Amino acid sequence: MKKRKEALSLLIGIGLVVLWMSVTGVGCPIKRLIGISCAGCGMSRALLFAARLQFNKAFYYHPLFWLCPIIIALYIWWERISPVIRKRIVTLIVISFCFVYVLRLFFIENDIVVINVQSGVIPSLIQKLLHHPT
Numbered sequence: 001m002k003k004r005k006e007a008l009s010l011l012i013g014i015g016l017v018v019l020w021m022s023v024t025g026v027g028c029p030i031k032r033l034i035g036i037s038c039a040g041c042g043m044s045r046a047l048l049f050a051a052r053l054q055f056n057k058a059f060y061y062h063p064l065f066w067l068c069p070i071i072i073a074l075y076i077w078w079e080r081i082s083p084v085i086r087k088r089i090v091t092l093i094v095i096s097f098c099f100v101y102v103l104r105l106f107f108i109e110n111d112i113v114v115i116n117v118q119s120g121v122i123p124s125l126i127q128k129l130l131h132h133p134t
Helices: 002-024 029-034 043-051 055-061 067-076 083-107 121-130
Strands: none
Touching: 029 121, 043 055, 067 083
């Protein structure tokens, strides 16, 4: 029963985030705030393309899209997995995301994962505060 409540809460949270993103037009909140794409940038679009069986586009938007169903399955059966294996799984997933993030950010040219600090809300506010005549 607890897992169902947690899963329902997670789905509601995801739904609220998607609704907020749709209403505001802001794709990635982290990118919007600091001007640098997050490690998950493109994942929503990748999953939408995967659902349409357009795997080449899904891979373009986020190469680790295929991990999402695995992560959901792991969540469902988490209690049945030994703690040692759980730690290894989490470590492997984190390393995978970090590795792919660094590749996409610095070595693979694309328009999904970018560094554009000037477009971030926080850097813009800091810039205005520092250069505001008093």
